[in-house]
Amino acid sequence: MMHPLLHTPYLDNDLLQQRDKMVATLKQRFKTYGYQQIQTATLEPYDLYVGNPKIGNTDEMIKVMDTSGKVLVLRPDVTIPITQQIATAHMNVGEDTRLFYIMDVFGYRFEDDQKQRTQAGVEYFSNRTPAGDAEVIALAIHILKDCGFPEFKLEIGHAGFFRALLAQANLSNEQIAPLQTYIQTKNIAEMVDYLATLPIQETVKEAMQHIPFLYGEPNEVMEGIKQNGLNGIVQAELTYLVDVYNSIQAYGLTDHIVFNLGLINDMNYYSDVIFQGFVNQVGNPVVMGGRYDGLGDYFGARIPAIGFAFDVDLLLHAAKQHGLFTTLKEDEPIAVSYNISQQKEALAIALALRERGYAVVTYSTNDNRQAASKETVHIICETDSYNLYHGEQAISFQHISEVIQLLQERGS
Ligand SMILES: N[C@@H](Cc1c[nH]c[nH+]1)C(=O)O
Numbered sequence: 001m002m003h004p005l006l007h008t009p010y011l012d013n014d015l016l017q018q019r020d021k022m023v024a025t026l027k028q029r030f031k032t033y034g035y036q037q038i039q040t041a042t043l044e045p046y047d048l049y050v051g052n053p054k055i056g057n058t059d060e061m062i063k064v065m066d067t068s069g070k071v072l073v074l075r076p077d078v079t080i081p082i083t084q085q086i087a088t089a090h091m092n093v094g095e096d097t098r099l100f101y102i103m104d105v106f107g108y109r110f111e112d113d114q115k116q117r118t119q120a121g122v123e124y125f126s127n128r129t130p131a132g133d134a135e136v137i138a139l140a141i142h143i144l145k146d147c148g149f150p151e152f153k154l155e156i157g158h159a160g161f162f163r164a165l166l167a168q169a170n171l172s173n174e175q176i177a178p179l180q181t182y183i184q185t186k187n188i189a190e191m192v193d194y195l196a197t198l199p200i201q202e203t204v205k206e207a208m209q210h211i212p213f214l215y216g217e218p219n220e221v222m223e224g225i226k227q228n229g230l231n232g233i234v235q236a237e238l239t240y241l242v243d244v245y246n247s248i249q250a251y252g253l254t255d256h257i258v259f260n261l262g263l264i265n266d267m268n269y270y271s272d273v274i275f276q277g278f279v280n281q282v283g284n285p286v287v288m289g290g291r292y293d294g295l296g297d298y299f300g301a302r303i304p305a306i307g308f309a310f311d312v313d314l315l316l317h318a319a320k321q322h323g324l325f326t327t328l329k330e331d332e333p334i335a336v337s338y339n340i341s342q343q344k345e346a347l348a349i350a351l352a353l354r355e356r357g358y359a360v361v362t363y364s365t366n367d368n369r370q371a372a373s374k375e376t377v378h379i380i381c382e383t384d385s386y387n388l389y390h391g392e393q394a395i396s397f398q399h400i401s402e403v404i405q406l407l408q409e410r411g412s
Helices: 013-032 079-090 130-146 159-167 173-184 188-196 202-213 218-227 235-249 312-321 340-355 400-410
Strands: 043-045 063-065 071-074 097-106 116-125 152-158 257-260 273-279 287-291 305-311 334-338 360-364 378-381 386-390 393-397
Touching (some): 013 097, 079 097, 079 116, 079 305, 116 130, 130 152, 130 235, 130 273, 130 287, 130 305, 152 235, 159 173, 159 202, 159 235, 173 188, 188 202, 218 235, 235 273, 334 340, 340 360, 340 378, 340 400, 393 400
Parallel strands (some): 334 360, 334 378
Antiparallel strands (some): 043 071, 097 116, 152 273, 378 386, 386 393
């Protein structure tokens, strides 16, 4: 059963801690594959997007005006500005460049009311090779494993597959759009009716009707393609996909791979392999990516690249749904309360604890404040005695070193 996305207007402390932990896991994994972090501006010139055929619909971008009347957009995508930066700096990829990011994207192509989403992604600038593409896909799978998802699927398709079929049909963009939707939603009945209205060859119609079925175990999908005589049209794309798949085999990760030749991404910049990752019970993909070798051309540079982005909030939601949140260390602060005559000494104790990374709250008992809860470690500094209370236990101490030793022994 699919669960709708939960919309949290804000994240509470627990969720934020889980989110930080998840982001740390992703960052760590990106680093182990040799990626370096990059950050781009949140507000970008609208000109970066307008008029670029490789960039989707600019209507849905959030626009603002600066004080001089110049139109800016809130970063709708990360791949585009990074490609522009690399294009400006390099013109051609000499050396491989591996970049990762944790950045928000705004207002673009989201079905729901949430106009801001955090992406954790990578961009790998390098010439197209099956081994390079396989490494990026393996990294995405590695992350899903790191997060602890027991079951997930990575669907692989090819941006050129649908395009090659379309090239035979000579259709306008308006005619293509519904077709794309029918394929994405696997709405075969309406697709058949719609195809009947289009002026295209019967063989092409049949091929298109077959696209939604080209899903599943890679060998079976390839067999289905042959049986339907589709391989002649898209031979090069298919051979490449199989090469990538064979390379993923070397990582021992093919259990998670399915082919989906009906995969169509709304981003227009993809040129070759595209992929999306799904975990059970979550309808939308938690990760999307693909190769976009032609995007740099728009910025005047030949810089082939492949990348992906995880939707951090969706991933968090999925982890919660699957009960994958680990219990975090109890971080309730230690309470230090003191008689005003002992203020200096008590504050020195608090400082020493804070210096060691403990969270500490202090208050004067003369202020008549609420007592700490039973679970809290509570240090009370009175004129003639210093005591530490925890649950039923009460221990008196002379020196802060005794407190630190006690805390360490308890593992708190
Ligand atoms: N920018 C793409 C993901 C991606 C990164 N690199 C390549 N593709 C997206 O937001 O869907």
